[in-house]
Amino acid sequence: MTNNTISVTETVITPQAMLEHWQGHRRLTRRTIEAFPEDKLFGYSVGGMRSFSELITEITDIASNGILGIVTGKWKRVEELDHYGPTAAPATKAAILEHWDEITADIDTLWPQIPAERFQEVDKAFGRYEGIISDLLLYFIDNEIHHRGQGYVYLRTLGIEPPAFWNRD
Amino acid sequence: MTNNTISVTETVITPQAMLEHWQGHRRLTRRTIEAFPEDKLFGYSVGGMRSFSELITEITDIASNGILGIVTGKWKRVEELDHYGPTAAPATKAAILEHWDEITADIDTLWPQIPAERFQEVDKAFGRYEGIISDLLLYFIDNEIHHRGQGYVYLRTLGIEPPAFWNRD
Structure with missing residues (x-):
């Protein structure tokens, strides 16, 4: 074994498994968006928080610009992301889902x-968050899980059953 | 390179990084427990959901029995977990945190x-959830992130600022 190889037993997650992990979570988030009535996506929240569409804008910002940054090494600065500035976010549920599907592709x-x-390379995501790429990627996914879980509470307060958490199909 | 080695470049996350990822999330969840006033940990929720202490019982159940199952290959059945039956969960915030720290150790x-x-082995967690260990482990962590995010909403409705999501120290 040379220096640039390790035993397979040192691997927890392969790149293919990580992609599947991310896209599985994104399929669940898509179903969560679908579960919202159109008006409640935009005008509704709990505890003074952002609406679910605003949380989704953060998630799509990070996903679409995050994958570009990972591939190219060039990052939009945090201040340039939609959810930090005057938002150009889609204004209807259908448009949000269409945008979502573009990012999936x-x-x-x-x-x-x-x-x-x-x-394993160190980079600085969005000009601010320094870490190795695998940790940045996990952070993107964790942030999506975190905000989607909040959307589940919004749905519960509306009397709507959220999609099954365990289902990633 | 023989069959039982792969290039280091095929590794996204090493075992050590996965442990650190989990414990970092557990530190953040611990701070979220701490942020709750004692009475609101037990008697409070939003949207008819479980109290945060009940969500924490699910998380501690999965973590404590999950690590045992991963190490030994022997799993408690889902029905035997505290949060599915008559709970023996700690009844005070101090006791929850003490239990939390025991699991951390x-x-x-x-x-x-x-x-x-x-x-990379396939197993059936808690006698029910089949998958490779790395995916089961990610599921445990994702479930914690999901419910902790819900606790953030509970805190916001109480006018309490949740701990910073990005801080895993």
Whole structure:
């Protein structure tokens, strides 16, 4: 074994498994968006928090610009992201879902272009968040889970059953 | 390169990074428990959901029995977990935090006993959830993030600022 190989037993997650993990969560988030009545996506929240559409804008911002940053090494600055400035976010549920699906396709297209050693490289996401790429990626996914869980509470207060958490199909 | 080695470039997350990822999230969840006033941990929820202490019982159940199952291959059945039956969960905030810290220590002690190839083995967590160990582990962590995010909403409705999501120290 040379220095640039390790035993397979040191691997917890492969790139392919990580892509599937992310897209599985994104399928669940898509179903959560679908579960919201159109008006409640935009004009409703709990505890003075952002509406679910605003949380989704943060998630789509991070996903679409995050995959680009990972592949190219070039990052939009935090201040340039939609959810920090005057938002150009989609204004209807259908448009949000369409945008969502574009990002899903982009991620599938761009992922194989990530040089495998890239996952262990240190980079500074959005000009601010420094870490190795695999940790940044987990952060993107964790942030989505976190905000989607909040959407579940919004749905519960509306008397709507959220999608099954365990289902990632 | 032989069949039982792969290039380091195929690794996204190492066992050590996965442990740190989990414990970082557990530190954040601990701070979220601490942020709740004692009475609101037990008697309060939003949208007819479970109280945060009940969500925490689910999380501690999964963590404490999950690490044992991963290490030993022996799993409590779902029906035997505290949060499914008459709960023996701690009844005060101090006792919850003490139990939390015991599990933190247990995970640190048991983790190095996981045979490295174990992460790719198929098992059936709690007698019900089948998958490779690394996916089961991610599921445990994702479930914690999901419910903790719901606790953030509870805190917001109480006018309490939740801990910073990005801080895993």
